[in-house]
Amino acid sequence: MPERGSNFGQTAGAGVPGLRAGAAPPGLRAGAAAPGGGSGSTPLLAVAGVSKRFRGLLAVSDASIDVHPGEIVALIGPNGAGKTTLLNLIAGSLAPDTGSVRFGGREMAGERADRVCAAGIGRTFQLVKPFADMSVLENAMVGGFRGTADRERARERAARALQSLDMWALRDRPASSLTLPDRKRLEVARALATEPTMLLLDEVMAGLRPTETDLMVAAFRKLNTEHGITILLIEHVMRAVMALAQRVYVLHHGQIIAQGTPQQVTRDPRVLESYLGTGAVQ
Amino acid sequence: MSAGRNLVEVFTKAPARSRTALLVLLAALLVLPLALDRYLLSVMILILYFAYVGQAWNIMMGFCGQLSIGHALFVGLGAYTAAALFQHFGVVPWIGMLAAVAVCVAMASVIGWLAFRFGIGGTYFALLTIAFAEFTRIGFDHFGWVGGSGGFFLRVVQQDRFDLLNLRGNPLMFYYLALGLAAFGFVVSAWLLRGRPGFYFRAIRDNEEAARAAGVDVFRYKMLAVQVSGGLTALAGVFFAFYYNNLFPEQIFGIGRSIEIILAPIIGGIGTLFGPILGAAVLTLASEGINEALSASGYEIPGVKQILYGLALGLAIMFMPHGIWPVIARRLGFGRGSDGDA
Numbered sequence: 328m329p330e331r332g333s334n335f336g337q338t339a340g341a342g343v344p345g346l347r348a349g350a351a352p353p354g355l356r357a358g359a360a361a362p363g364g365g366s367g368s369t370p371l372l373a374v375a376g377v378s379k380r381f382r383g384l385l386a387v388s389d390a391s392i393d394v395h396p397g398e399i400v401a402l403i404g405p406n407g408a409g410k411t412t413l414l415n416l417i418a419g420s421l422a423p424d425t426g427s428v429r430f431g432g433r434e435m436a437g438e439r440a441d442r443v444c445a446a447g448i449g450r451t452f453q454l455v456k457p458f459a460d461m462s463v464l465e466n467a468m469v470g471g472f473r474g475t476a477d478r479e480r481a482r483e484r485a486a487r488a489l490q491s492l493d494m495w496a497l498r499d500r501p502a503s504s505l506t507l508p509d510r511k512r513l514e515v516a517r518a519l520a521t522e523p524t525m526l527l528l529d530e531v532m533a534g535l536r537p538t539e540t541d542l543m544v545a546a547f548r549k550l551n552t553e554h555g556i557t558i559l560l561i562e563h564v565m566r567a568v569m570a571l572a573q574r575v576y577v578l579h580h581g582q583i584i585a586q587g588t589p590q591q592v593t594r595d596p597r598v599l600e601s602y603l604g605t606g607a608v609q
Numbered sequence: 610m611s612a613g614r615n616l617v618e619v620f621t622k623a624p625a626r627s628r629t630a631l632l633v634l635l636a637a638l639l640v641l642p643l644a645l646d647r648y649l650l651s652v653m654i655l656i657l658y659f660a661y662v663g664q665a666w667n668i669m670m671g672f673c674g675q676l677s678i679g680h681a682l683f684v685g686l687g688a689y690t691a692a693a694l695f696q697h698f699g700v701v702p703w704i705g706m707l708a709a710v711a712v713c714v715a716m717a718s719v720i721g722w723l724a725f726r727f728g729i730g731g732t733y734f735a736l737l738t739i740a741f742a743e744f745t746r747i748g749f750d751h752f753g754w755v756g757g758s759g760g761f762f763l764r765v766v767q768q769d770r771f772d773l774l775n776l777r778g779n780p781l782m783f784y785y786l787a788l789g790l791a792a793f794g795f796v797v798s799a800w801l802l803r804g805r806p807g808f809y810f811r812a813i814r815d816n817e818e819a820a821r822a823a824g825v826d827v828f829r830y831k832m833l834a835v836q837v838s839g840g841l842t843a844l845a846g847v848f849f850a851f852y853y854n855n856l857f858p859e860q861i862f863g864i865g866r867s868i869e870i871i872l873a874p875i876i877g878g879i880g881t882l883f884g885p886i887l888g889a890a891v892l893t894l895a896s897e898g899i900n901e902a903l904s905a906s907g908y909e910i911p912g913v914k915q916i917l918y919g920l921a922l923g924l925a926i927m928f929m930p931h932g933i934w935p936v937i938a939r940r941l942g943f944g945r946g947s948d949g950d951a
Contacts, residue, residue, distance in 0.1 A: 418822065420821075439826075440818075440822050441821045441825055441826050444821075444822060444824035445824055450822050452818075452819065452822070456819035456822075458816060458819065459815050460811065460814070461811055461812070461815060469808050469809065469823045469825065470823045470824065472805045472808055473823070474824075476612065476804060476805045478615060478803065481805070517819075518822070521823060521824050
């Protein structure tokens with residue numbers, strides 16, 4: 328059911344400005360996100376009041392999120408909360424009904440997905456979409472051709488992306504032969520090969536074993552600190568969210584109901600209620 | 610630039626085995642006419658012709674996943690354009706060829722724009738290609754300037770002359786023209802596959818949405834695939850017109866012709882470089898072989914040839930659903946490289 332009236336989520340979002348750790352040295356960023364530690368820099372990604380309605384269902388309702396350069400931000404929420412829809416609105420797979428999506432100061436709402444990619448946003452798909460009849464390296468090379476027709480350049484980018492995700496040994500395998508976790512990594516590699524300034528990751532750690540999750544977390548942290556890639560991730564694996572995210576937005580019934588550090592958010596009664604149901608938190 | 614380098618690297622970076630095999634094949638095809646009589650020469654011309662149109666169609670379907678079942682449209686338009694320019698205005702076919710390509714690229718653009726602008730894909734796209742081929746056929750049936758349904762005939766001059774400029778000459782000349790055409794089609798395909806277009810085509814074929822997210826302008830590259838395919842097929846039409854000297858809308862635009870075009874790459878191995886060539890050789894030889902065998906055996910009952918041919922096709926597809934080439938390539942150890950070095 329659409330709930331246009333309820334507005335308490337937004338107050339939480341608007342009330343805590345500058346929640347970022349931009350000033351912290353790169354190595355410390357991940358864990359060191361303290362409230363109020365940020366500067367007033369303009370956000371790299373500014374999503375303001377976007378809504379998306381599918382027939383009767385208001386999948387995303389007046390959602391606003393900011394992601395600052397160099398940040399790792401997580402978007403969490405129960406199943407069906409509208410997380411992937413929101414990601415699709417940012418990535419150009421869907422056009423929002425209302426609201427604006429600014430990336431690097433440029434209005435991108437309703438822009439085509441390939442243009443969004445060209446602007447520097449790489450994304451992965453929750454339901455993986457490998458180029459099944461191409462090899463792992465070729466998959467990544469498709470991304471590597473962004474903005475260049477130079478095959479060698481594309482190959483280098485693809486190689487670097489695969490190496491950063493420990494996939495180089497799999498380069499000759501057809502993508503169709505990969506296991507699901509490997510396909511998820513391939514999603515990331517392909518997005519990474521486009522040399523994005525920002526990565527949108529849609530549940531890339533689902534189905535991974537805890538040790539694999541930790542490896543992936545380490546890989547993202549490295550991409551963030553060493554290459555300055557800003558990351559917005561949707562994730563259910565709280566182990567990953569707690570380890571990676573400096574800030575977390577919580578989406579429920581299409582609305583942002585809370586935001587803050589992982590610690591703040593996981594203690595927020597509204598968040599617990601959204602996951603566990605009304606009355607669970609007394 | 611990188612395009613030129615890719616063209617060079619089609620040869621230099623190809624795996625040694627493939628390169629050797631290609632050179633041997635090319636050398637064999639160059640000297641082959643010495644050993645062939647007139648009939649076998651005509652069979653070889655057919656093989657090379659189908660290898661070339663198959664190659665052209667393969668760019669659109671095999672690489673980019675856009676199924677055309679109306680490719681005879683481009684053969685016909687190319688043929689009529691060059692033939693009419695030659696017959697009515699005396700334009701030499703080498704110039705007429707350019708006009709033919711232009712006409713076919715324009716037609717391909719119309720079809721592509723209609724389909725891709727309005728999100729027509731899959732079987733509906735295939736139907737659209739059939740529709741265009743059919744109404745063009747019907748249009749040409751009533752197009753008096755090029756003879757309508759009664760046919761359009763080119764001046765036939767003495768067969769033993771060797772007039773390369775006007776493409777008037779003996780079968781040997783047409784053999785080498787067909788060989789040049791097939792080689793050209795192969796090189797263009799290999800070059801496309803090696804560069805960004807090939808990667809983008811295959812990405813679109815495998816998953817459009819993922820391609821878009823990886824930065825592929827899907828509309829533009831689908832258009833490119835259709836335009837290149839249509840433009841290349843136009844050249845086959847020009848060859849057809851000057852080789853056979855007569856054109857009938859019924860024959861050249863017919864859906865049977867379109868099916869003929871797509872059989873070679875399907876049987877040979879869709880999306881591969883050698884598939885169309887291999888498929889053309891196997892199919893043409895099988896067809897002619899069945900003919901010969903039947904006439905030798907004396908059982909020339911009408912329809913038997915078609916039944917046998919259909920049976921062979923069915924069996925080939927049953928046992929080699931990805932075509933003959935992938936099976937052979939595996940046996941011979943022509944491994945595919947990791948990054949499109951076919």
